[in-house]
Amino acid sequence: MNLAEAVMKDLELKEKFLTAIAAKGQLDAAIIGKTDRCVLGNWLHGEGERKYPFLKSFKPCQEAHAAFHAQAAKVVRQINGGEYADAQAMLADNTPYAKALSMLAQTAVALKKEAKL
Numbered sequence: 001m002n003l004a005e006a007v008m009k010d011l012e013l014k015e016k017f018l019t020a021i022a023a024k025g026q027l028d029a030a031i032i033g034k035t036d037r038c039v040l041g042n043w044l045h046g047e048g049e050r051k052y053p054f055l056k057s058f059k060p061c062q063e064a065h066a067a068f069h070a071q072a073a074k075v076v077r078q079i080n081g082g083e084y085a086d087a088q089a090m091l092a093d094n095t096p097y098a099k100a101l102s103m104l105a106q107t108a109v110a111l112k113k114e115a116k117l
Contacts, residue, residue, distance in 0.1 A: 001047065002117070003111060004108070004112070005039070006039040006040035006108075007104060009039045010068060010072075010101075017075055017076070017079065017091060018088070020079050021079060021084045021087055021088050024082070026079070026080050027076045028076070029073045029076040029077050029080060032069065032072050032073050032076050033069055033070065033072065033073030033076070035069045038069075040065060044062050051115075055111065056114065057107065057110040057111040058111060058115075060107045060110070060111075061104075061110070061111040063107075064100070064103040064106075064107040065104055067103065068097075068100040068101055068103070068104045070100075071090075071096050071097040072097065074090065074096075074097070075090045075097060
């Protein structure tokens, strides 16, 4: 598993959000809020959980990933509710979304190092 590439896929959600905001479009909050629908989540809840649950860094990464998707779902709900300015503001630096994304990246790096991936 390439954890860096998997995290990048979650990072790409921000671009999807910005595109939806610009187009005044809709996204699926239920899917984006699920932690097992993306590449990283699929691995964390599948192969990763089978191989690495004992690693000190595994559970924090899994929790950070869940927190990130919870924040992403909140952004989508704002977009879908037509609150485009609020949704865009939620993507700024030092917001819960940005902090969750940062924590996800940090914990993924720790897991990558500890698991020697």
